[in-house]
Amino acid sequence: MSTSRDPDAPQPPAAAPEAGAGAEAASAAGAEQLALIREEVRAARKRRKAAPSAARLPVARVAVDKALSHLDQYFDYSVPARLDAEAVPGARVRVRFGGHVEDGRRTGGSLVDGFVVERLAASDYPGPLAPLRQVLSPEPVLSPELLRLSRAVADRYAGTLADVLQLAVPPRHGRAEAEPSPEPRPAPPAPEPGGWARYAHGESFLRALAAGEAPRAVWTALPGPGWPGELARAVAATLASGRGALVLLPDGRSLERVDAALRALLGGGLHVALTAELGPEERYRRWLAVSRGAVRAVLGTRAAMFAPVRDLGLVAIWDDGDASHSEQRAPQPHARDVLLLRAADAGAAALVGGHVVTVEAAQLVHSGWARPLAADRAVLRAAAPLVRTVGDRDLAQDAAARTARLPTLAWRTARDALERGPVLVQVPRRGYVPRLGCARCRESARCGRCHGPLEARSADGLLHCAWCGRPEAGWSCPECGSTRTRAVVVGAKRTAEELGRAFPHVPVRTSGRTTGREGVLATVPDRPALIVATPGAEPVVESSELGGAGSAGGSAGGYAAALLLDGWALLGRPDLRAGEEALRRWLAASALVRPASEGGTVVVIAEPGLRPVQALVRWDPAGHAALELAERQELGFPPVARMASVTGRRDAVADLMSLIRLPEGAEVLGPVPAPAPAPGAGAQPAAHAPAGAPAGAEQPWERVLIRVPLGRGAALATALKAARAASLARAGRGARAATPPVRLRMDPPDIG
DNA sequence: AGCACGCCGACT
DNA sequence: GTCGGCGTGCTC
Secondary structure (H helix, E strand, C coil), rough: CCCCCCCCEEEECCCCCCCHHHHHHCCHHHHHHHHHHHHHHHHHHHHHCCECCCCCCCCCEEECCCCHHCCCCCCECCHHHHHHHCCCCEEEEEEEEEEEEEECCEECCCEEEEEEEEEECCCCCCCCCCCCEEEECCCCCCCHHHHHHHHHHHHHHCCCHHHHHHHHEEEEEEEEHCCCCCCCCCCCCCCCCCCHHHCCCCHHHHHHHHHHCEEEEEECCCCCCCCEEEEEEEHHHHHHHEEEEEEEEECCCHHHHHHHHHHHHCCCCCEEEEEECCCCHHHHHHHHHCCCCCCEEECCCHHHCCCCCCCEEEEEEECCHHHHHHHCCCCEEEEHHHHHHHHHCCCCEEEEECCCCCCCHHHHHHCCCCEHHHHHHHHHHHCCCCEEEEEEHHCCCCCHHHHHCCCCHHHHHHHHCCCCEEEEECCCCCCCCCCEEEHHHHHHHCCCCCCCEECCCCCCCCEEEECCEEEEECCCCCCCCCCEEEEECCCCCCCHHHHHHHHCCEEEEEECCCCCCCEEEEEEECCEEEEEEECCCEEEECCCCCCCCCCCCCCCCCEEECCCCCCCCHCCCCCCCCCHHHHHHHHHHCCCCCCCHHCCCCEEEECCHHHHHHHHHHCHHHHHHHHHHHHHHHCCCCCCEEEEEEEEHHHHHHHHHHHHCCCCCCEEEEEECCCCCCCCCCCCCCCCCCCCCCCHCCCCEEEEEEEEECHHHHHHHHHHHHHHHHHHHCHHHHHHHHHCCCEEEECCCCCC
């Protein structure tokens, strides 16, 4: 690293004498020379100290890139005159941080990166200011809006600004930065409504976007291949109003579909896609084009949630229930929340869409913040496939199901559909945690006090609550009164092979991370085949418009049928969202099937009486979400309450909990034993104790859940942050080094 | 995280 | 009397 721009860097004096050799070095002459050198160095330092500061606004307030939880604050530095022009607000700088004062001058410390937050005429810091060492680039990458957003996200998630800035500002790439960004293109004309005409308020939503207004909607997308086009038109309408748009997709495949739709609508040059696949240089190039205002529309995966779109007019998220919208790095913000913060800050429109409606989205409607955007029942019926169920009673009477593992109805449906086109078979992924349910009716077994899930944890044979840890001695099913439980889990490893045997003359292909050797397929041709896919990896059927094997009748395209075989595995997950998640995956697969009018049929192997199954049969995701929301309200579950988890070694958790000043109405659940996180999973790698460490050093991990009423989430985050800072400050150095810090998580997704 | 300051035991 | 142990606190 060049030090030419660093005046304080230790440098040899200009006429450094050669080191004396042998005994002569210790002579009086040598000592005299050393003193002379020392004098020279001091004089040089003085000369450098005289380096003038900038005349105007000589102070730079800097957000230092050090994720110390008790140091979440700005630091002021003086701006040397030579850096005056470059040290603009938002610029990346390098400063010396953490040194000490030695006869009036600063030594030691390490160079850290940071961002200039603002330039000031004077600092309120009483001590002498250290100078900025280097301006890495005058590019103002941290705009005031991005800083405001990062601050808000840090506060909401009990994280530090430094952590969020790591997510919000991509690493610099010199070559990309040196290039000019393309000329901004003129705004396109407002688009025709297209598929939005199928929705009750679709056209008015699009008109409002084009008119520069800020409508907010929870969009229940119709089944079929139309939704990428609808998103593209929403973007185009926003661009037409002279504003920018940001659309987040859960994965690269869905992003490519929207990208293609937008290209078909507007041509290229008006938008960019931001995904991890691009690599750092190209990603930074595109990010800069957005930051500089050269491109006003962004399609991206979750890391693009911070994309610095200018004059933000619309934020949109597709399939907000998909787990990949949740950032894995601290402080683990959720893309939906970040987008909603941005919409509120910028006065932008918001579109939360998917085939399913999440409870969080339903709450946006319930609170009046957003309006529902859905099609009338008649339109929906014309677009949706027929959904049929196979429940336990059907299975019990079905000898074929026991041997072939494929119920008769499913087999017949597939056989008939294979005459007309491809058939999708959705099978569960492996690795789901078994959960306890009623042995008779499979209702999930929950704690009588806090409604957490019960688990058979220890050898004492008792059931324990996974949330509050209370043993549940006399559980009985609230539905049917049975007192027996059983693990509710299904494996379907050999589904593909078994199907192959059931349909010997049909090609079988697989799509999925773990399932097949082909990996995840984006598309499959529109011809008879069995496509076995895990949830989220379902390929789209290629459009048969241009030749191909399509029928002459002008088919809408899609699978002729889908078999959803993973019902129990999905519903049996130890998760609050199991029902919503099952419905989400079923709807995602079913939305790829042709309408019932063209013979499209879905068979789901699940009890027809269950709420998500009924919602699938009636294709009523909004109704399902409303019921879920009402139930969460009753039980005090998120998102009606806000929750946080505190995970760490027993002492560390106990210490933090003893220091925290909880907001009013807070409820502490636990602690309960928790698995020690994998080293790579969290922010910091867990320090391994040396082999000879005393046995007491290896403390078990525990987790506490804290639940507060809606509206106290911010207070809870603040309290957690303060408690962690106090805990870190109190812990001795040795203790701090030996114990990995507690992990705080707002809105934990995996609370059972 | 580094790094220095500060206040108590064995040494030239 | 000092050298140095690491407990405690600060870093613009």
